Amino acid sequence: MSVTDTSTAQGQRRTTRAGQVVLVLMKRPRSAFGMAVILLMVFAAVFAPWIMPHDPFEQSFDGLSLVGAPLPPGGEFPLGTDLLGRDLASRLILGTRTSLIIGVLANGIAILLGAGVGITAGYFGGWIGAILMRFTDLMMAFPALLLAIVLAAIFQPSLLIVALVIAMVNWVQMARVIYTETRSLAERDFIQVQRALGAGHLRILGSHLLPHLLSSILVFGTLGISTTVLLEATLSFLGVGVQPPMPSWGNIIFENQTYFTTAPWLVFFPGVAIVLLALAFNLVGDALRDILDPTLKGRH
Amino acid sequence: MQAYLVRRLFESALILLGITLVTFILLYLVPADPARQIAGRSATAETVQNIRDQLGLNDPFFVQYWRYLTALFQGDMGRSYLQRAEVSELIAARLPASLLLMVAAIVTELIFGLTIGIIAALRRNRPADHGLMIFSFVSISAPQFVIGILLLYIFAVKLGWFPIGGYGTFAHVVLPAITLGFLGAGWYSRMMRSSMIDVLGQDFVRTAQAKGLAKGRIILRHVIPNAVLPIIAMIGIDIGLFMSGIVVVESVYGWPGIGQLAWQAIQRVDIPVIMGVTMVSATAIVLGNLLADLVAPMIDPRIKTK
Numbered sequence: 142m143s144v145t146d147t148s149t150a151q152g153q154r155r156t157t158r159a160g161q162v163v164l165v166l167m168k169r170p171r172s173a174f175g176m177a178v179i180l181l182m183v184f185a186a187v188f189a190p191w192i193m194p195h196d197p198f199e200q201s202f203d204g205l206s207l208v209g210a211p212l213p214p215g216g217e218f219p220l221g222t223d224l225l226g227r228d229l230a231s232r233l234i235l236g237t238r239t240s241l242i243i244g245v246l247a248n249g250i251a252i253l254l255g256a257g258v259g260i261t262a263g264y265f266g267g268w269i270g271a272i273l274m275r276f277t278d279l280m281m282a283f284p285a286l287l288l289a290i291v292l293a294a295i296f297q298p299s300l301l302i303v304a305l306v307i308a309m310v311n312w313v314q315m316a317r318v319i320y321t322e323t324r325s326l327a328e329r330d331f332i333q334v335q336r337a338l339g340a341g342h343l344r345i346l347g348s349h350l351l352p353h354l355l356s357s358i359l360v361f362g363t364l365g366i367s368t369t370v371l372l373e374a375t376l377s378f379l380g381v382g383v384q385p386p387m388p389s390w391g392n393i394i395f396e397n398q399t400y401f402t403t404a405p406w407l408v409f410f411p412g413v414a415i416v417l418l419a420l421a422f423n424l425v426g427d428a429l430r431d432i433l434d435p436t437l438k439g440r441h
Numbered sequence: 442m443q444a445y446l447v448r449r450l451f452e453s454a455l456i457l458l459g460i461t462l463v464t465f466i467l468l469y470l471v472p473a474d475p476a477r478q479i480a481g482r483s484a485t486a487e488t489v490q491n492i493r494d495q496l497g498l499n500d501p502f503f504v505q506y507w508r509y510l511t512a513l514f515q516g517d518m519g520r521s522y523l524q525r526a527e528v529s530e531l532i533a534a535r536l537p538a539s540l541l542l543m544v545a546a547i548v549t550e551l552i553f554g555l556t557i558g559i560i561a562a563l564r565r566n567r568p569a570d571h572g573l574m575i576f577s578f579v580s581i582s583a584p585q586f587v588i589g590i591l592l593l594y595i596f597a598v599k600l601g602w603f604p605i606g607g608y609g610t611f612a613h614v615v616l617p618a619i620t621l622g623f624l625g626a627g628w629y630s631r632m633m634r635s636s637m638i639d640v641l642g643q644d645f646v647r648t649a650q651a652k653g654l655a656k657g658r659i660i661l662r663h664v665i666p667n668a669v670l671p672i673i674a675m676i677g678i679d680i681g682l683f684m685s686g687i688v689v690v691e692s693v694y695g696w697p698g699i700g701q702l703a704w705q706a707i708q709r710v711d712i713p714v715i716m717g718v719t720m721v722s723a724t725a726i727v728l729g730n731l732l733a734d735l736v737a738p739m740i741d742p743r744i745k746t747k
């Protein structure tokens with residue numbers, strides 16, 4: 142009974158803390174802008190079928206000029222059409238789904254992997270820690286994009302594979318941060334006391350270490366979505382990411398690249414979409430770091 | 442310091458060894474058959490098999506890896522499957538172009554990054570600061586291929602100030618260098634800003650003010666030099682960013698460097714060339730990190746090197 146009581150109380154305290162953080166985020170102009178963009182994108186991704194003005198896969202007869210060139214923005218096609226006469230606005234809206242799905246999926250895997258490796262190496266130390274961290278160093282020295290391209294070329298790219306490839310490249314940063322923090326936490330008295338009391342490793346990790354690491358995971362997890370979105374766009378632009386006809390902002394630019402001198406909107410609008418989403422997560426992540434890390438107070 | 446240097450050198454060598462192994466495993470897994478690529482479409486199964494034998498592709502993994510490693514130690518990175526040349530020659534021919542691009546990008550990002558950071562710090566929390574910091578957020582959120590294509594469109598196609606891609610004169614370097622340095626300019630401006638703010642808050646600045654030195658002189662002679670040092674120490678780390686960046690930037694601008702070489706090799710499964718470029722890039726990254734680690738304690742003696 143008493144156990145349930147404290148856990149509810151703790152639960153409530155955490156909710157109010159989360160509520161406070163959201164409030165502060167909404168008060169700062171930069172992070173409020175970021176949150177608004179993210180909400181808008183999530184809305185577009187979820188309700189894509191209802192808000193797309195056209196069928197994003199339909200190669201419309203009216204979608205090309207008399208000489209077969211893409212149409213500029215305006216009129217029936219608000220953002221113009223692509224080289225196959227498909228509505229660009231609709232493809233961008235559906236592309237929001239691709240970006241967010243990969244952003245969340247790839248970043249989720251990277252967080253699990255990175256935090257897992259970081260906590261394990263930091264808590265256990267010794268030869269396990271040494272091996273894990275040397276491997277992390279090794280992955281850090283790898284030219285990230287080259288590695289991602291080679292991985293994507295090995296496996297036939299599907300949405301899941303692209304997400305996995307990005308996660309394989311992006312977990313390293315998280316592992317480093319969490320490792321350093323776990324190391325310093327593991328030395329502290331309250332963890333040593335738990336050890337002396339004979340608490341199991343899992344219990345110490347789960348109930349005593351993890352709560353202290355959550356804010357870092359949140360900060361770097363948010364910033365990581367931005368990196369993920371950019372990497373997905375780049376892979377798709379190079380033709381080894383999300384495959385057409387499934388639209389992604391990167392592959393829209395890839396498909397229409399040859400037309401950029403005559404139809405610049407086919408690069409401009411998807412480009413703006415990528416920058417906006419990456420920017421939004423960067424702004425929110427940066428604000429979170431400000432709010433959650435007391436050592437940075439007053440420096441910004 | 443010497444023990445530290447030896448230890449770091451040893452670690453770097455181990456990391457490079459590990460990278461050869463990981464790259465080799467990855468390329469070993471490539472489903473496309475290089476022998477078939479070389480033989481062409483009309484080749485018989487027998488020809489393909491012969492080529493596989495010649496290249497040693499039928500040997501067990503560790504035999505192939507050991508052969509690669511011993512050759513590498515003698516400076517031999519193998520021959521390209523598709524171009525009639527040694528990998529080391531191909532890379533050596535392309536390296537100057539990439540180095541030129543990287544140096545130009547470092548200059549660009551330092552000029553933009555440091556200037557923006559200094560102005561933002563001096564105008565802290567005023568409109569200029571907010572505007573500049575938003576610019577730096579945008580620059581770290583913009584993919585290089587988008588920046589590259591848009592710069593090409595505006596300054597080469599529309600205004601005609603610069604050539605549309607290619608290599609050779611100073612005018613050819615400008616747009617690729619800005620594209621490659623754009624991301625770094627964002628990072629440097631943020632780091633420079635907070636470094637400046639740190640230094641501005643230190644005691645010696647107050648002493649200088651108390652002595653009655655002119656404000657401009659304090660900033661030029663005392664604040665900026667102290668704030669720049671820790672930033673300069675980080676240039677080594679940029680090499681990792683550049684090694685990824687050149688693949689995209691060189692492909693957008695048709696720049697004949699190792700990024701383009703790698704990209705062509707990946708598309709055609711030219712494994713020795715992919716291995717070679719990966720190793721050269723990884724070596725550059727490891728050396729860059731090593732340099733950063735060695736320079737940092739020289740600049741700031743408070744950093745321990747045990």
